Amino acid sequence: xxxxxxxxxxxxxxxxxxxxxxxxxxxxxxxxxxxxxxxxxxxxxxxxxxxxxxxxxxxxxxxxxxxxxxxxxxxxxxxxxxxxxxxxxxxxxxxxxxxxxxxxxxxxxxxxxxxxxxxxxxxxxxxxxxxxxxxxxxxxxxxxxxxxxxxxxxxxxxxxxxxxxxxx
Ligand code: FES
Ligand code: FES
Numbered sequence: 001x002x003x004x005x006x007x008x009x010x011x012x013x014x015x016x017x018x019x020x021x022x023x024x025x026x027x028x029x030x031x032x033x034x035x036x037x038x039x040x041x042x043x044x045x046x047x048x049x050x051x052x053x054x055x056x057x058x059x060x061x062x063x064x065x066x067x068x069x070x071x072x073x074x075x076x077x078x079x080x081x082x083x084x085x086x087x088x089x090x091x092x093x094x095x096x097x098x099x100x101x102x103x104x105x106x107x108x109x110x111x112x113x114x115x116x117x118x119x120x121x122x123x124x125x126x127x128x129x130x131x132x133x134x135x136x137x138x139x140x141x142x143x144x145x146x147x148x149x150x151x152x153x154x155x156x157x158x159x160x161x162x163x164x165x166x167x168x
């Protein structure tokens with residue numbers, strides 16, 4: 001029996017503003033690339049088949065499930081992970097709202113929640129709680145009951161609206 005050799009492919013991606021040139025197996029999931037190759041373990045992996053939302057990241061400005069993409073499919077893309085939002089010392093408004101509203105308990109879903117919320121706050125007016133809940137419907141949280149997450153999103157939405165009003 002002869003050993004099968006796996007062809008490796010070169011990819012180039014920009015993650016949180018930093019360019020990475022790496023060599024990967026064609027079958028490597030983007031989630032595993034971020035976590036194991038780049039060491040960005042903020043992106044969590046739960047179901048590994050696109051259901052729980054824990055692995056959500058931004059790819060070229062839109063939220064994506066990194067467990068449903070291969071690393072090679074991200075070649076040439078610009079990626080943002082939860083590490084790119086802010087830091088413990090300098091949280092962005094959404095992260096701050098999650099902390100202030102107690103919008104997390106165990107925190108496993110939180111990176112994916114934050115990335116989904118980032119996307120929907122950017123793209124939709126989110127005028128009602130139903131719209132916010134609809135936007136969150138692809139992300140599973142087993143701890144919070146979602147009430148505080150909705151409150152955190154509402155807070156950022158209202159803050160952004162107030163800031164836009166001040167600059168008019
Ligand atoms: Fe990707 Fe659950 S780990 S959606
Ligand atoms: Fe535990 Fe959401 S905070 S799963």
